[in-house]
Amino acid sequence: MHSVTGSFVRGIFSGAVHGSLIFPYPDPLDRRDPGEAQRVGRLIDRLREIAHDLVDSSEFDAHETIPEPIVQALAAGGLLGLTIPEAFGGAGLSPSGYARVFGELSRIDASLAVLVGVHCGLGSMALVQYGSPEQQARYLPMLARGETLAAYALTEPETGSDAQNIRTRAELSSDGAAWILNGHKQWIGNGQRAGVIVTFAQTPVERGGDRVSRPTAFIIRPDMPGFKVLGTVQKLGIRGSTQAELLYEDLTVPLDHVLGAVGKGFAVAERVLNGGRLSLAAGCTAGAKHLLHEMTTFAEERVQFGKPIIDFEITQRKMARIAADTYAAD
Ligand SMILES: Cc1cc2nc3c(=O)[nH]c(=O)nc-3n(C[C@H](O)[C@H](O)[C@H](O)COP(=O)(O)OP(=O)(O)OC[C@H]3O[C@@H](n4cnc5c(N)ncnc54)[C@H](O)[C@@H]3O)c2cc1C
Known part of the structure; x- marks a missing residue:
């Protein structure tokens, strides 16, 4: 086995199995980090108590929602701060610690897992990875406490897999004081109840002397002028997890709510989804x-x-x- 650098998965696509990138296989979490393994164990115990006392999957399915008392119980049990660093009041789990808790959530109820996954793994994670110190201090503590849910709004009616070509646009207002977003998003998990939404829109940028459009990530809130929830999607499975259709009509977003750099939003979208x-x-x-x-x-x-x-x-x-x-x- 010779030493190589790069990606094991990319190697497989080109027919090369670079074993040295994955062997020796990492130790399990309890050997690698016994402290984190214990914290994961306690979170799973709390989750099982909540499941025993409150979770009724057929009710979630019938009413197409996860009731608020369950979201509050998850928040009280620290289960909405799984991926948020301890400095902001979260559990600060590693990817494997989070994967263990997420596995247990999925075993209990797949809709519950989608609600928590969108909040912890997508919406909050974008802020953990790309938020400025001010954005993190403002939003991560409330998300870790579960005071509000996070969402991640990338997909549009015309654009799913081909996310680089979203049609939602953002232009600077005439006085340069805010970004004005216009567009339509669909399939947005937690979108109808989230208080913090990470979204994406094409912005005009200069590349090699040309003016082109590139996606930028924004933090938006439902009380910003121009934000509308058009409705939610009815599904045949994971019916308790709700996906919303959102409309941005001259949605006015303050300049300090750009997440990461202008024109670099696709990297934000991709890195968060990879996690x-x-x-x-x-x-x-x-x-x-x-x-x-x-x-x-x-x-x-x-x-x-x-x-x-x-x-x-x-x-x-x-x-x-x-x-x-x-x-x-x-
Ligand atoms: C339950 C649920 C929850 C969701 N939650 C969210 C959310 O919270 N936020 C959000 O932004 N989005 C969300 N989505 C949207 C999801 O991310 C999109 O469904 C996904 O990006 C695929 O897009 P699409 O459905 O438009 O399919 P399309 O892009 O239209 O693809 C249709 C089919 O064509 C295939 N295909 C497309 N391009 C290629 C290619 N180049 N080569 C080979 N095959 C190809 C695809 O694999 C797929 O099988 C959710 C979707 C569902 C069903």
């Missing part, structure tokens, strides 16, 4: 492990043709396949 890829994968894997457990219990108890269905080869094949895939994902 979410580990936690989403951890959530899916924890959910799959839980379902395998539920399936096994059911297959042992369910009797057909005089036998538990787990005794039939076709059931065993299905379960073996799921167990192998889940193990590989884990």
Whole structure:
């Protein structure tokens, strides 16, 4: 195995498996950082108590929302500050610590995981990674306390994967005192109830002597003039997590609410989303492990043709396949 630098995942796309980038495989969290592992354990215990006392997934689904008392219980348990540094009142978890808690959230209820994931992993994370000291001091403590939820508004009706080409535009006001945003966002998790939203709009910038448009990230709040929630989306799954459609009509954003540099918003969008890829994968894997457990219990108890269905080869094949895939994902 020779030493290489770069990205293991990028290597796979070009047919090269750079093992030296991932081996020796990192120790598990409890060996690497026993203090953090203990904090993660306490957060998971609190989460299980909340789940036991308050979570009713069929109610979330039927009413297409996570009720406010649950958001307040998560806030009181420190579960809305998972990714926010301790200096701002959060838990300051590492990516693997956060992935563990997120896995447990997903096991309990996938809609709950989406609500917390958008708040901690997207909206708050953009401020953790790109906020100025003033922006962080102003917004992170309230987000860590869960006084309000955060959202992340990138997607538009015409622009999903091709996020560099969003159509929402931002122009400086004629007196240069504010940015004026016009555009339409959709699929925005927590968008109808968030108090802090990180959003993206094309701004005019100079590149090599030419005037071009490049995305810029902005922090917006629902009480800024020109902000409207058009409605929420009805879905067939994760119905308790709500995605909103937002309209910006001459939305007036103070200059100090630019997040990062003007014209560098795509880097903000991408880096924040990259962090979410580990936690989403951890959530899916924890959910799959839980379902395998539920399936096994059911297959042992369910009797057909005089036998538990787990005794039939076709059931065993299905379960073996799921167990192998889940193990590989884990
Ligand atoms: C439940 C839910 C929650 C969401 N929450 C948020 C949120 O909080 N904030 C937010 O900003 N957005 C959110 N989104 C939007 C999400 O990020 C977009 O759905 C995603 O970016 C994909 O965009 P799209 O749906 O427009 O699909 P499209 O971009 O139209 O893609 C459609 C299909 O074409 C494929 N495709 C596209 N381009 C290529 C290519 N170059 N090569 C090969 N295949 C391609 C895609 O993989 C996909 O299968 C959410 C979406 C959902 C469903």
